[in-house]
């Protein structure tokens with residue numbers, strides 16, 4: 001049995017995000033395409049004899065039960081552990097509160113990593129059930145299981161794309177496609193997902209994504225066609241609250257992106273480019289004004 005492993009935890013962007021209405025249970029009826037990208041945290045897991053200990057190189061996330069990765073360990077060790085302890089170290093690269101599912105992917109990495117480290121051999125269903133109990137984006141972050149070995153003690157899921165519906169819990173995996181040149185920018189502020197959803201008004205939406213057409217376009221795989229079909233209805237809230245998000249979208253298009261979109265509830269914005277050179281040039285230009293600029297592709 002390995003005593004220490006590292007699990008790579010990829011961020012996601014939403015390529016479309018639609019809200020169809022409010023459900024009787026108060027949740028929004030969602031339809032969104034989520035896609036994992038090569039911006040990753042690295043979650044280190046070591047067995048210990050002293051319970052759950054979490055540390056990180058980031059000053060932006062908690063080290064206690066408020067960290068979703070801690071809660072993932074607590075849930076899994078409580079259910080399947082035999083009194084062992086676990087130390088978690090999160091090497092944080094994914095911006096926090098950014099619409100990139102940073103917390104969810106760390107939690108997913110802990111669940112999959114513990115299953116491997118502790119030799120539990122849990123079923124896909126048991127793992128997904130724990131993920132769903134932790135947060136609605138966690139099961140998506142686990143879709144690419146089982147973990148594959150990347151290097152000596154380093155493991156990773158396969159990159160996933162999925163259509164999520166309902167409250168986000170009904171998931172249909174989509175075929176593998178590679179988006180080659182994505183420029184991702186995180187403006188210097190965070191957005192609260194809960195507050196953005198609270199402020200959302202269906203009447204305020206001028207354009208909904210055509211998810212059916214997007215799925216056909218996705219199957220074709222052409223990066224520019226895919227880019228042109230991207231729409232996120234939450235921009236109606238986030239851009240009104242933070243006009244900089246709208247300006248950043250325009251800037252990416254001026255810099256050559258086929259199209260730019262806000263991810264999730266924001267504030268991260270990404271643009272899809274046709275060539276490596278144009279994407280590189282955009283990164284250089286944006287780095288003059290923003291600290292968190294990333295050139296990524298499909299995971």
Ligand code: ATP
Nearest residue numbers: 067068096097098099100101102103106137193264
């Ligand atoms: P989503 O796209 O799923 O809405 P997000 O990218 O907007 O997520 P996160 O980065 O997951 O948001 O962070 C949201 C909140 O969760 C932050 O306030 C952060 O302090 C808290 N949090 C708890 N654990 C973590 C973690 N491991 N990584 C990041 N944030 C965490």
